[in-house]
Amino acid sequence: MSILKKAIQDNDQTIWVHVASLGEFEQGLPVIEKLKVEYPSHKILITFFSPSGYEVKKNTSAADVVTYLPIDSRKKATAFLDATHPSLAIFVKYEIWPNYLKELNKRKIPTILISAIFNKKQVYFKSYGSFMRKALMGFSHYFVQNEASKNLLSSIGITNSTICGDTRLDRVSEILDRDNQLDFMEAFKQNTKCFVAGSTWPEDEKIIIDFINNSSPELKFVLAPHKIRMDKILNLQVAISKKTALYSQRESSDLSQQQVLIIDHIGVLTKIYSYADIAYVGGGFATGLHNTLEPAVFGIPVIIGPNYEGFQEAEELVALKGLIPVTHQQNFNQVMNRFCNDSKFVNETGKINADYIAKNKGASIQIIRYIRTLF
Secondary structure (H helix, E strand, C coil), X not given: CHHHHHHCCCCCEEEEEEECCHHHHHHHHHHHHHHHHHCCCEEEEEEECCHHHHHHHCCCCCCCEEEECCCCCHHHHHHHHXXXXXXXXXXXXXXXXXXXXXXXXXXXXXXXXXXXXXXXXXXXXXXXXXXXXXXXXXXXXXXXXXXHHHHHHHHCCCCCEEEXXXXXXXXXXXXXXXXCCCHHHHHHHCCCEEEEEEEECHHHHHHHHHHHHCCCCCEEEEEEECCCCHHHHXXXXXXXXXXXXXXXXXXXXXXXXXXXXXXXXXXXXXXXXCCCCEEEECCCCCCCCCCCHHHHCCCCCEEECCCCCCCXXXXXXXXXXXXXXXXXXXXXXXXXXXXXXXXXXXXHHHHHHHHHHHHHCCHHHHHHHHHHCCC
């Protein structure tokens, strides 16, 4: 709280954005960036719940102040709002903090939930969920990702909602406008086709490595594991029979002579996807699917594991056949062989992904239009 008192003065105007972790921060970023342009005299305050989000983004230039949100108690909520006195509060996706919402309502501070997505299994829609249902009703407006979420809110009497999609599509669309060039990827890829597997887990890597070890030299591979642990990285390198280099060794390796590049570093994957002809996004065989939109925005086909239920964009892109789920080794080999030998199939599949993002972006613009009515 002392950090807030030093950073925010009594006469400061503040807009508060709360996110759970890094994923929600990225989701809210298109709105945050527009707020900075529209309201330059306001200080932007971002709060995190998760250390994994805070530690990565505590020095972000997107905000004037970044901190953890104190525990959800009446006393903490009162002290926090006394110190920050926001003109507007924005919560991203799932974050429902009953005491904060109650105190925001008491102070008549407009509070919106953005990129929200609901399902009938959540406590708000159960007979025993009255406490959290009452907390959920504390928002001034709800910007939801899909019609199903809007209908679920309506079923409990919440009608002040707008379907505007997911702000993450705005975020990934901006990737196309930046400089994605990477010298080491230029040196590595040369004029070959390139397969990029991002955020992989051991379950993903098992089927990918088997394919790599039996692949032709005309296809190069980039593997970017989700967890960067040197013992795991070295085991991965040993399991691959092709010429393999690590990102950390790029200065001392002739990358043009390598067939596989393992990324033992965080922060370059999104740009690496721009060099991919085919992508794989990990997690679908393990704990949960990672971000499929980052490779999809480049208009390339994307392969995933079988567990993608609950990830709306993945469900929709699988239905459209832009994402291709695989369930086992032989299935993966079949899909990869088709992509390697059928350029028309590659182009058609990739176009589905690019078109989906282009068609569904724009959520942050709708949200900003609403916010303008509040000031």
